[in-house]
Amino acid sequence: MAARILIIDDDTDQAAQMEALLRNAGHAVCRARDLTGALQAAREQAPDLVVCDPVPVAGLAVPLRASAALSGVPLLAAPGPGSASTALLAAGFDGYIAKPIEPDSFVAEIEAFLPPAPTLLVVDDDRFMLDLLADMLASTGWRILLAQSGDEALARLAGNDVQVMLSDQCMPGMSGDELAAHVRRQYPHIWRIILSAQKEEGAIGAALASGAADQYLAKPWNAAALRAALHSAFRQQRLRSGSGPAV
Structure with a gap:
C-alpha cells in the first residue's frame, strides 16, 4: 500500500x-x-x-x-x-x-516493516452510492469493504479486522444510528461515522451524545473533504486503540 x-x-x-x-x-x-x-x-x-x-x-x-x-x-x-x-x-x-x-x-x-493496510467498512443500501464511494477511495491504499445493510455490515465485521465504519443513516431495516450502537457494543475500537443528507437531531444527535457514533458527516459530500475526514478518523481510531494500522 x-x-x-x-x-x-x-x-x-x-x-x-x-x-x-x-x-x-x-x-x-x-x-x-x-x-x-x-x-x-x-x-x-x-x-x-x-x-x-x-x-x-x-x-x-x-x-x-x-x-x-x-x-x-x-x-x-x-x-x-x-x-x-x-x-x-x-x-x-x-x-x-x-x-x-x-x-x-x-x-x-x-x-517489509509497513503494517497491513487499514480497513474501512462502507455501508449504504444504495449500490450505486457504494460503488461511487469505493471508486473515490480506491487510491487511498485502504482495504475497502462494502455492505448494503446493517445485517450485512455486522457479518463483514465478524470476519474482518476493521478500523473505521462509514454508514448511511437512512437504510431499510437497521438505520445507521442503530448499526453504530450495535458496533459500539461488539467492536468498541472501531471509529463509527454516520453519513446523512440531513442531520436528524433525534436519531443522529442521540447517537453522538451517547457515544454510539463518533462522528457525523453531511451529504452531499466533497471527495477531498471526505478523504481528509476519513484520514483523520483512522488517526483518531489509532490513538483511541493504542495500536493497529495507520494511514
Missing part, C-alpha cells in the same frame, strides 16, 4: 535520497531534522512508519515511542557505518537500515 513515511535525519543529502526513492515508489514522505520537528510532523501527518538517524539526538527512540501520534508505528534506525544493531534494538527501534543505503533494495527493506 501507499504509506506515509517520516524521515528524521540532519543529513540533507541522505534524507533527500531516501525521500526520492520512496516517492518514486508511490509513498508520501515528510522530513524532520530533529526531535522537535519530528514530533510536530508525527502529530500533523500521522505517519505509518518512521526512519531516523539515531545519532543527532541521544535516546531518540524513547520520546518517539512516548508520542501518542506514533503509538504502534514501526520505528527504524538508519545509522551510519559501525553502529551495533543489538544496541539499536535494545534502545527501542524495531529494526534498522544501514547507511549508506542501497538504492536497489532500500524501498523493499522499508516496505
Whole structure:
C-alpha cells in the first residue's frame, strides 16, 4: 500500500535520497531534522512508519515511542557505518537500515516493516452510492469493504479486522444510528461515522451524545473533504486503540 513515511535525519543529502526513492515508489514522505520537528510532523501527518538517524539526538527512540501520534508505528534506525544493531534494538527501534543505503533494495527493506493496510467498512443500501464511494477511495491504499445493510455490515465485521465504519443513516431495516450502537457494543475500537443528507437531531444527535457514533458527516459530500475526514478518523481510531494500522 501507499504509506506515509517520516524521515528524521540532519543529513540533507541522505534524507533527500531516501525521500526520492520512496516517492518514486508511490509513498508520501515528510522530513524532520530533529526531535522537535519530528514530533510536530508525527502529530500533523500521522505517519505509518518512521526512519531516523539515531545519532543527532541521544535516546531518540524513547520520546518517539512516548508520542501518542506514533503509538504502534514501526520505528527504524538508519545509522551510519559501525553502529551495533543489538544496541539499536535494545534502545527501542524495531529494526534498522544501514547507511549508506542501497538504492536497489532500500524501498523493499522499508516496505517489509509497513503494517497491513487499514480497513474501512462502507455501508449504504444504495449500490450505486457504494460503488461511487469505493471508486473515490480506491487510491487511498485502504482495504475497502462494502455492505448494503446493517445485517450485512455486522457479518463483514465478524470476519474482518476493521478500523473505521462509514454508514448511511437512512437504510431499510437497521438505520445507521442503530448499526453504530450495535458496533459500539461488539467492536468498541472501531471509529463509527454516520453519513446523512440531513442531520436528524433525534436519531443522529442521540447517537453522538451517547457515544454510539463518533462522528457525523453531511451529504452531499466533497471527495477531498471526505478523504481528509476519513484520514483523520483512522488517526483518531489509532490513538483511541493504542495500536493497529495507520494511514
